[in-house]
Amino acid sequence: xxxxxxxxxxxxxxxxxxxxxxxxAYMACHFSAQGPGLEAPPPDLPEGAILTLxxxxxxxxxxxxxxxxxxxxxxVRLDCKAVLLDLQRPGDALTxxxxxxxxxxxxxxxxxxxxxxxxxxxxxxxPPVPPSSPLQDHLAPWQGRRIWLEVxxxxxxxxxxxxxxKAQIIPPPEGPLPHFDPALVCHYRTxxxxxxxxxxxxxxREDQLALWEQAQSLGAELAVGLYQELALPAPMEPAQxxxxxTKS
Numbered sequence: 001x002x003x004x005x006x007x008x009x010x011x012x013x014x015x016x017x018x019x020x021x022x023x024x025a026y027m028a029c030h031f032s033a034q035g036p037g038l039e040a041p042p043p044d045l046p047e048g049a050i051l052t053l054x055x056x057x058x059x060x061x062x063x064x065x066x067x068x069x070x071x072x073x074x075x076v077r078l079d080c081k082a083v084l085l086d087l088q089r090p091g092d093a094l095t096x097x098x099x100x101x102x103x104x105x106x107x108x109x110x111x112x113x114x115x116x117x118x119x120x121x122x123x124x125x126x127p128p129v130p131p132s133s134p135l136q137d138h139l140a141p142w143q144g145r146r147i148w149l150e151v152x153x154x155x156x157x158x159x160x161x162x163x164x165x166k167a168q169i170i171p172p173p174e175g176p177l178p179h180f181d182p183a184l185v186c187h188y189r190t191x192x193x194x195x196x197x198x199x200x201x202x203x204x205r206e207d208q209l210a211l212w213e214q215a216q217s218l219g220a221e222l223a224v225g226l227y228q229e230l231a232l233p234a235p236m237e238p239a240q241x242x243x244x245x246t247k248s
Contacts (some may be wrong), residue, residue, distance in 0.1 A: 003216045005151070006050055007227040011042065021231065021238050025050040025224055029074075036063040036221065050224070051075055059094045063099035066207040071192035075108045082109040084125060084148070090115040113149045119191070123221065128152040131186040131201035132167045135211060149215050151225040155202035173200050185211045200220075203239055 008025040009017070024046050030053065032039045041051065051074060052248050053067075075083055083106055099116040110122045117124035123146035129138045139147060158167045177187035177200060204209060205233040212223055 001221050003149070003210075003212050003220050005223045005225060005230070007231055008052065008224055009227045010144065013227055014042075018228075021227065022044055022046070023048075025052050027052040027054060029053050029060055029065070029088070030057045031055065031059045033057055033060070036061050037066045038070045038074075042078070043082065045078045046082045047079050049078065049083050050069070050082050051080045052086050054086045054214065055089050055095060058089060058092070058107070059064070059098060062094060062098060064094075064098045064103075067098050068102045068105045070218060071102055072106050072108075075099075075106065080108060082111060085110065085112045085116070087113050087116050088127065111146075114142070114212075117142075117145075122146070123148050125150055126220075129189075130156050130167065130169065130213065131203055132156040132158050132199075134183055135185065135214050136218065139220075141213065143219065147215070147218070147220040149212070149220045149223045151208065151212075151223045151230070153203075153208075153229055154197060155200060158199040158201065160197045160199070174203050177202055185214065 004023055004174060006023045006025040007021045008027040011028040014020060014026070015191060026042055026045055026049055028039050029051060031038050038053070039057070045051070053071065054215070065149055071083055083102065085099055085102060089095055096116055099112050100120065103112060103122045104112045105121050111125050112122055114127060123126070124142050125148045126142055127181045128150050129135050153172050155170045155173055156167050157170045158165060177189045179188050179190070181188060184201065185207050186201045186203045187207065188199055191198040212220070
């Protein structure tokens with residue numbers, strides 16, 4: 001069975017979408033621009049949701065102990081399954097200190113993005129596996145760690161020419177891709193053009209399920225992806241997402 005998928009939603013999405021997914025990750029919690037703590041956490045979340053702190057607003061005068069205290073109070077009040085630190089500013093010393101303090105002090109599980117997880121023992125949020133990368137190679141730096149896998153429906157365009165090989169992330173391609181690569185667990189097509197060859201790679205719903213099952217065997221505990229990417233339009237409708245259900 002594939003690992004459980006949590007769908008990340010903004011406050012606006014939560015306010016306008018009914019019913020909510022059973023496995024939800026709230027992603028609108030961020031640092032305050034006017035004080036040493038957080039912008040107000042949500043007043044309510046479904047039971048067992050993941051509370052995500054992002055650094056879209058960079059920390060400035062934040063007190064790591066106060067941030068940890070406010071996250072602890074919110075996680076207890078909201079009965080959260082875990083707190084996810086989705087921090088994407090590598091090298092920022094204050095952010096690193098906040099991550100260390102939160103991971104050390106919260107009573108619930110804490111997962112930290114790969115940019116800040118190197119010296120911590122908590123679960124690590126690993127970025128999406130590009131279709132052009134083997135899963136085992138992508139997860140290799142984190143073997144022995146508890147892994148949360150970020151997932152995406154984006155594809156890859158790999159261009160091979162006289163200058164070498166270059167991969168680029170692209171939106172899901174239009175139309176089916178005719179070939180399947182079992183090592184990459186993805187579908188692809190090949191375009192032979194003047195002076196270059198372009199491989200377009202993408203994972204179908206079935207490919208994603210197979211990839212998540214492999215990820216589970218390599219230490220992944222759960223998956224996290226954007227609601228707007230995975231649940232609204234094709235290629236993955238809500239009824240097709242593993243472990244996706246709704247409240248009655």
